[in-house]
Amino acid sequence: xxxxxxxxxxxxxxxxxxxxxxxxxxxxxxxxxxxxxxxxxxxxxxxxxxxxxxxxxxxxxxxxxxxxxxxxxxxxxxxxxxxxxxxxxxxxxxxxxxxxxxxxxxxxxxxxx
Amino acid sequence: xxxxxxxxxxxxxxxxxxxxxxxxxxxxxxxxxxxxxxxxxxxxxxxxxxxxxxxxxxxxxxxxxxxxxxxxxxxxxxxxxxxxxxxxxxxxxxxxxxxxxxxxxxxxxxxxxxxxxx
Numbered sequence: 300x301x302x303x304x305x306x307x308x309x310x311x312x313x314x315x316x317x318x319x320x321x322x323x324x325x326x327x328x329x330x331x332x333x334x335x336x337x338x339x340x341x342x343x344x345x346x347x348x349x350x351x352x353x354x355x356x357x358x359x360x361x362x363x364x365x366x367x368x369x370x371x372x373x374x375x376x377x378x379x380x381x382x383x384x385x386x387x388x389x390x391x392x393x394x395x396x397x398x399x400x401x402x403x404x405x406x407x408x409x410x411x412x
Numbered sequence: 413x414x415x416x417x418x419x420x421x422x423x424x425x426x427x428x429x430x431x432x433x434x435x436x437x438x439x440x441x442x443x444x445x446x447x448x449x450x451x452x453x454x455x456x457x458x459x460x461x462x463x464x465x466x467x468x469x470x471x472x473x474x475x476x477x478x479x480x481x482x483x484x485x486x487x488x489x490x491x492x493x494x495x496x497x498x499x500x501x502x503x504x505x506x507x508x509x510x511x512x513x514x515x516x517x518x519x520x521x522x523x524x525x526x527x528x529x530x
Contacts, residue, residue, distance in 0.1 A: 335521075340523075340524070340526075341523050341524065342416075342418075342505045342507070342521035342522050342523050342524045343456065343505070343507075343521045344521065345518060345519070345520075345521075388455060388456070398444070398509065398517055398519070399458065399461070400446075400458065400519065401458070402455040402456045402457075403455060404454075404455050405454075405455055
Protein backbone atom coordinates (compact mmCIF):
# COMPACT_ATOMS: atom_id res chain seq x y z
CA UNK A 300 0.00 0.00 0.00
CA UNK A 301 0.94 3.64 -0.01
CA UNK A 302 3.33 4.62 2.72
CA UNK A 303 5.75 7.29 3.67
CA UNK A 304 8.48 6.43 6.13
CA UNK A 305 11.67 7.70 7.62
CA UNK A 306 15.02 5.98 7.92
CA UNK A 307 16.14 7.27 11.32
CA UNK A 308 13.95 7.71 14.35
CA UNK A 309 16.41 9.97 16.21
CA UNK A 310 19.15 12.24 14.95
CA UNK A 311 21.59 14.04 17.24
CA UNK A 312 23.49 16.96 15.79
CA UNK A 313 25.98 19.39 17.22
CA UNK A 314 24.86 22.99 17.24
CA UNK A 315 26.15 24.76 14.17
CA UNK A 316 26.45 21.61 12.09
CA UNK A 317 24.19 20.76 9.21
CA UNK A 318 21.36 18.25 9.67
CA UNK A 319 20.03 15.85 7.08
CA UNK A 320 16.74 14.09 7.67
CA UNK A 321 15.76 11.39 5.21
CA UNK A 322 12.43 10.06 4.06
CA UNK A 323 11.38 7.25 1.74
CA UNK A 324 8.06 6.94 0.02
CA UNK A 325 6.59 4.00 -1.82
CA UNK A 326 3.89 5.49 -4.04
CA UNK A 327 5.49 6.38 -7.34
CA UNK A 328 2.39 8.37 -8.24
CA UNK A 329 2.97 10.83 -5.37
CA UNK A 330 3.71 14.24 -6.79
CA UNK A 331 3.66 16.65 -3.89
CA UNK A 332 5.66 16.45 -0.68
CA UNK A 333 5.78 18.53 2.46
CA UNK A 334 8.09 18.71 5.45
CA UNK A 335 6.64 19.62 8.84
CA UNK A 336 8.24 20.42 12.18
CA UNK A 337 6.45 19.49 15.36
CA UNK A 338 7.62 20.72 18.72
CA UNK A 339 6.59 18.88 21.84
CA UNK A 340 2.91 19.34 22.66
CA UNK A 341 2.23 21.46 19.60
CA UNK A 342 0.74 21.05 16.18
CA UNK A 343 2.89 20.58 13.06
CA UNK A 344 4.40 23.62 11.42
CA UNK A 345 4.92 23.83 7.66
CA UNK A 346 8.59 24.06 6.71
CA UNK A 347 8.88 23.58 2.99
CA UNK A 348 7.24 21.72 0.14
CA UNK A 349 8.28 20.39 -3.22
CA UNK A 350 6.49 19.18 -6.31
CA UNK A 351 7.62 16.14 -8.22
CA UNK A 352 8.67 18.23 -11.21
CA UNK A 353 11.48 19.65 -9.07
CA UNK A 354 14.62 18.05 -7.66
CA UNK A 355 15.52 20.72 -5.17
CA UNK A 356 13.95 23.59 -3.37
CA UNK A 357 15.51 25.99 -0.93
CA UNK A 358 14.11 28.05 1.87
CA UNK A 359 15.62 29.91 4.74
CA UNK A 360 18.32 27.57 6.12
CA UNK A 361 16.42 24.57 4.74
CA UNK A 362 16.71 22.65 1.51
CA UNK A 363 14.57 19.77 0.33
CA UNK A 364 15.92 17.31 -2.19
CA UNK A 365 13.74 14.91 -4.12
CA UNK A 366 15.01 11.82 -5.91
CA UNK A 367 12.12 10.28 -7.77
CA UNK A 368 14.23 7.45 -9.13
CA UNK A 369 14.67 5.92 -5.70
CA UNK A 370 11.59 7.54 -4.16
CA UNK A 371 13.53 9.42 -1.56
CA UNK A 372 13.49 12.93 -0.20
CA UNK A 373 15.58 14.68 2.37
CA UNK A 374 15.47 17.82 4.46
CA UNK A 375 18.71 19.64 5.03
CA UNK A 376 18.96 22.19 7.80
CA UNK A 377 21.98 24.45 7.68
CA UNK A 378 23.74 25.64 10.83
CA UNK A 379 21.42 23.74 13.13
CA UNK A 380 20.28 25.68 16.17
CA UNK A 381 18.81 24.55 19.51
CA UNK A 382 15.45 25.87 18.34
CA UNK A 383 15.50 23.31 15.56
CA UNK A 384 15.08 20.50 18.08
CA UNK A 385 11.75 18.89 17.24
CA UNK A 386 10.21 15.97 15.42
CA UNK A 387 10.25 16.31 11.66
CA UNK A 388 7.71 14.64 9.45
CA UNK A 389 7.73 14.22 5.74
CA UNK A 390 4.31 13.95 4.19
CA UNK A 391 2.92 13.24 0.79
CA UNK A 392 -0.28 14.10 -0.89
CA UNK A 393 -1.84 10.84 -1.91
CA UNK A 394 -5.28 11.47 -3.25
CA UNK A 395 -5.35 12.41 -6.88
CA UNK A 396 -5.73 16.11 -7.35
CA UNK A 397 -7.20 16.67 -3.93
CA UNK A 398 -5.57 17.32 -0.64
CA UNK A 399 -5.08 14.33 1.59
CA UNK A 400 -1.83 14.40 3.44
CA UNK A 401 -0.22 11.18 4.65
CA UNK A 402 2.41 11.69 7.31
CA UNK A 403 5.55 9.62 7.68
CA UNK A 404 6.71 8.20 10.99
CA UNK A 405 8.83 11.15 12.05
CA UNK A 406 12.44 11.80 13.00
CA UNK A 407 13.36 13.40 16.28
CA UNK A 408 16.15 15.93 15.88
CA UNK A 409 18.19 16.63 18.99
CA UNK A 410 20.56 19.56 18.84
CA UNK A 411 23.50 19.33 21.21
CA UNK A 412 24.61 22.75 22.45
CA UNK B 413 -1.46 35.50 9.77
CA UNK B 414 -2.99 32.06 9.18
CA UNK B 415 -3.53 31.16 12.82
CA UNK B 416 -5.58 28.18 13.89
CA UNK B 417 -6.67 27.75 17.48
CA UNK B 418 -8.09 24.81 19.36
CA UNK B 419 -10.09 24.69 22.54
CA UNK B 420 -9.61 23.22 25.01
CA UNK B 421 -5.89 22.52 24.98
CA UNK B 422 -6.32 19.76 27.51
CA UNK B 423 -9.36 17.88 28.72
CA UNK B 424 -9.84 15.04 31.16
CA UNK B 425 -13.16 13.25 31.20
CA UNK B 426 -14.76 10.17 32.62
CA UNK B 427 -15.41 7.11 30.53
CA UNK B 428 -18.79 7.23 28.84
CA UNK B 429 -19.02 11.00 28.60
CA UNK B 430 -18.79 13.11 25.46
CA UNK B 431 -16.20 15.75 24.75
CA UNK B 432 -16.34 18.56 22.21
CA UNK B 433 -13.19 20.07 20.71
CA UNK B 434 -13.30 23.32 18.78
CA UNK B 435 -11.07 24.34 15.92
CA UNK B 436 -11.08 27.94 14.73
CA UNK B 437 -9.34 29.78 11.96
CA UNK B 438 -8.66 33.20 13.43
CA UNK B 439 -7.67 35.32 10.47
CA UNK B 440 -8.82 33.51 7.40
CA UNK B 441 -11.80 31.61 6.11
CA UNK B 442 -11.25 27.88 6.16
CA UNK B 443 -13.09 26.19 3.35
CA UNK B 444 -11.65 22.88 4.39
CA UNK B 445 -10.72 21.58 7.80
CA UNK B 446 -9.00 18.36 8.73
CA UNK B 447 -8.95 16.37 11.94
CA UNK B 448 -5.99 14.24 12.90
CA UNK B 449 -5.22 11.96 15.78
CA UNK B 450 -1.76 11.38 17.18
CA UNK B 451 -0.74 8.79 19.73
CA UNK B 452 2.44 9.35 21.78
CA UNK B 453 5.61 9.17 19.72
CA UNK B 454 3.63 8.31 16.63
CA UNK B 455 2.67 10.09 13.48
CA UNK B 456 -0.49 11.99 12.70
CA UNK B 457 -3.34 9.96 11.28
CA UNK B 458 -6.04 11.69 9.30
CA UNK B 459 -9.47 11.02 10.75
CA UNK B 460 -11.73 13.11 8.57
CA UNK B 461 -12.00 16.02 6.19
CA UNK B 462 -14.77 18.55 6.37
CA UNK B 463 -15.93 21.27 4.05
CA UNK B 464 -18.06 24.10 5.31
CA UNK B 465 -21.71 23.24 5.07
CA UNK B 466 -21.14 19.66 3.99
CA UNK B 467 -20.91 16.33 5.72
CA UNK B 468 -17.46 15.26 6.73
CA UNK B 469 -15.58 12.59 4.83
CA UNK B 470 -14.21 10.01 7.22
CA UNK B 471 -11.15 7.88 6.69
CA UNK B 472 -11.46 4.13 6.65
CA UNK B 473 -11.71 2.72 10.13
CA UNK B 474 -12.91 5.93 11.75
CA UNK B 475 -16.38 5.63 13.26
CA UNK B 476 -18.44 8.60 12.14
CA UNK B 477 -21.03 8.03 14.87
CA UNK B 478 -18.33 8.16 17.51
CA UNK B 479 -16.40 11.11 16.15
CA UNK B 480 -18.97 13.69 15.17
CA UNK B 481 -17.68 16.53 13.05
CA UNK B 482 -19.51 19.76 12.37
CA UNK B 483 -18.13 22.44 10.07
CA UNK B 484 -20.94 24.93 10.39
CA UNK B 485 -19.05 28.07 9.43
CA UNK B 486 -15.95 29.11 7.54
CA UNK B 487 -14.08 29.68 10.78
CA UNK B 488 -15.23 26.89 13.06
CA UNK B 489 -15.20 23.13 13.05
CA UNK B 490 -15.98 20.93 16.02
CA UNK B 491 -15.08 17.35 16.82
CA UNK B 492 -17.22 15.58 19.40
CA UNK B 493 -15.94 12.34 20.84
CA UNK B 494 -19.06 10.55 21.97
CA UNK B 495 -19.11 7.99 24.77
CA UNK B 496 -15.38 8.36 25.23
CA UNK B 497 -13.32 5.43 26.46
CA UNK B 498 -9.71 5.24 27.66
CA UNK B 499 -8.57 4.05 24.22
CA UNK B 500 -9.79 7.36 22.81
CA UNK B 501 -7.15 9.16 24.85
CA UNK B 502 -4.93 10.88 22.33
CA UNK B 503 -3.71 14.17 20.92
CA UNK B 504 -6.28 15.56 18.51
CA UNK B 505 -5.04 18.10 15.99
CA UNK B 506 -7.03 20.09 13.49
CA UNK B 507 -5.82 21.92 10.44
CA UNK B 508 -7.45 24.41 8.14
CA UNK B 509 -7.01 25.37 4.54
CA UNK B 510 -8.35 28.32 2.64
CA UNK B 511 -8.65 26.38 -0.57
CA UNK B 512 -11.04 23.71 -1.73
CA UNK B 513 -8.67 20.84 -1.12
CA UNK B 514 -6.27 21.47 -3.95
CA UNK B 515 -3.18 19.47 -3.42
CA UNK B 516 -0.93 22.45 -2.87
CA UNK B 517 -3.22 24.37 -0.54
CA UNK B 518 -1.28 24.98 2.65
CA UNK B 519 -2.70 23.41 5.78
CA UNK B 520 -2.34 25.47 8.92
CA UNK B 521 -2.34 23.35 12.02
CA UNK B 522 -3.82 24.07 15.40
CA UNK B 523 -1.89 23.52 18.63
CA UNK B 524 -3.72 20.30 19.42
CA UNK B 525 -5.98 19.07 22.21
CA UNK B 526 -4.80 16.47 24.67
CA UNK B 527 -7.72 14.21 25.61
CA UNK B 528 -7.42 11.89 28.59
CA UNK B 529 -10.29 9.55 29.32
CA UNK B 530 -10.28 8.04 32.79
